Amino acid sequence: MQTVLVVDDEFGVVEVLVAALEDEGYRVVVAANGRHGLEQIDEHHPDIVLVDYMMPLMSGVAMVEQMRAEPRTGNLPVIFMSAVSESVLRESTTAYSAFLRKPFRASTLVDLVKRTLSNGL
């Protein structure tokens, strides 16, 4: 069973994504900020990370920067989810596999997770 880490401070988003991904047979772990996300990576070794841009304590960009600096997580697929456009995100980072602008349908995200996992980073 593949593991998906969802890192998002928005409770409603996390709830919907967890349900949709579990329905598709994934194991899902969650975190509410970047710092907690890094801890969850150490503990659960996810196959893919879905991460929000703006979060308390540590942003998604800061979290992914730290992931990329570690050989063990440097190539882990990352999907960014954000209410701001991808062009805004790209001013801060390009180290991600895919981008999805919020709000989105859960099915769109699930399809993107499947495609990204089959393509790799």
Added chain:
Amino acid sequence: MTAGDELALEHLPTGVSGLDVILRGGLLRGGVYMLQGTPGAGKTILANQLCFHHVTTGGRAVYVTLLAESHSRMLQHLHSMAFFREEVIPKSLYYVSAFRMLEEEGLSGVVDLLRREVKGQKATLLVLDGLVAAEETAKSDREFKKFIHEIQSHAAANGCTVLLLTSGLKQIVNAEHTMVDGLIELEDQLFSQRTERALRVRKFRGSDFLAGRHPFRISDRGIVLWPRFEAEYARASRKEDPRKACLTSGVPEFDTMLGGGFSQASSTVIFGASGTGKTTFGMEFICASSSAEPGLYLSFFESAERLIEKAGGIGLPLQKLIEDKAVEVIWEPQGERIIDEIAHQVLDAVQARNVRRLVVDGLNAFTASALYPERISRFFSCLSNELRARGVTSIYTGESRDLVGGTLRMPVDGISALVDNLVVLRYVEHDAMLSRMISVLKVRDNDFDPRLREVRISRTGVTIGEQIAGLHGMLSGSTSPSLPVG
């Protein structure tokens, strides 16, 4: 910086022009303010509008929500607003949710999160949306007060202004209201079939403010607010120029009746029944405008196109004057406009073109925009004073309620004392013919011709005949020959 500078209270403009007028310049930097209103009252839009203004003028802001709702949905709704600037997110405007922190670690966790975010983002403005959730989480009033107090302390230490958004469903004045530096309420009141949104500042420490209700709308510009006119212009914004010339009414015989025309910066009500010629007199006055004496025509009943056609029918060059920018026509069809909104629109138009001649065609429609009729006389007093101070000579046309009859009822109660000049147009019946008649009832500080005279409107404009002699009872609308005396 001196010790005195540190003590000085600095205003933080909100960017909402009417609100900055009400708050005499904006919120006070480093203060904690509560924004209260029922769901849908406009709190989130106003808070976001403040954030975007703050960051586009060099500040940094953090918007934290304690509610379960998604920021992305909120930002999607804000996207169409004129103030929205995507490029400032997240570099200088940062959105985070503290909902889970509240669920998992309670109020102390939220305080810690706020402290870190303010520091980490170097925020100078913090919005905390959903204070009611914190209130519900608090185990006691004391714990909740401590929560507010801690936010205050951190804000003060970091020079950060804080806006706390709450639905304010509690009926009593809550303890936290006494702790914050200011309390601003948003409300949406129903008046018969119509609603009007209003903002009210209930408390504002350290600065004067305009008290009472101030109407606002939510539009694609965000919150658009008009300070209650008689509160903002309780005193005219400038001193009146004592030098007085006379402006022509556009009708030479009428000028003679008025003792030389309208005194500069005076206000006049021309009232009469439908069809007696009020609009025609208004058009004669406005068509005497020029580039040196620009005119503004505020019409409640007829569009610019209809007025141009009507003016052309009596030989008045309204279209040419509009093309030459000597006259501007604002058509304000009767809908659900707010009286303060219209008054501010008039002042803006006066300011923009240095207007000297103003016609408000439809005093009754103007006053019908007021949801509180008891305001009207104070409202017009302030509007007249402000226009007078700006050197604008104004004519208001008002429809009297009776086509004919012996009673003269003003279109607006008490207005005769507020304006300088009063003119009445009436129908009179004589020998089975209806004629129009004009009489001047009042001209302030000037001699005038009080005789009743006949008005004729033809393709060449308005002419006023001599006194109608040998008849009496004309004010009743029905004449009979005067009986010889003696």
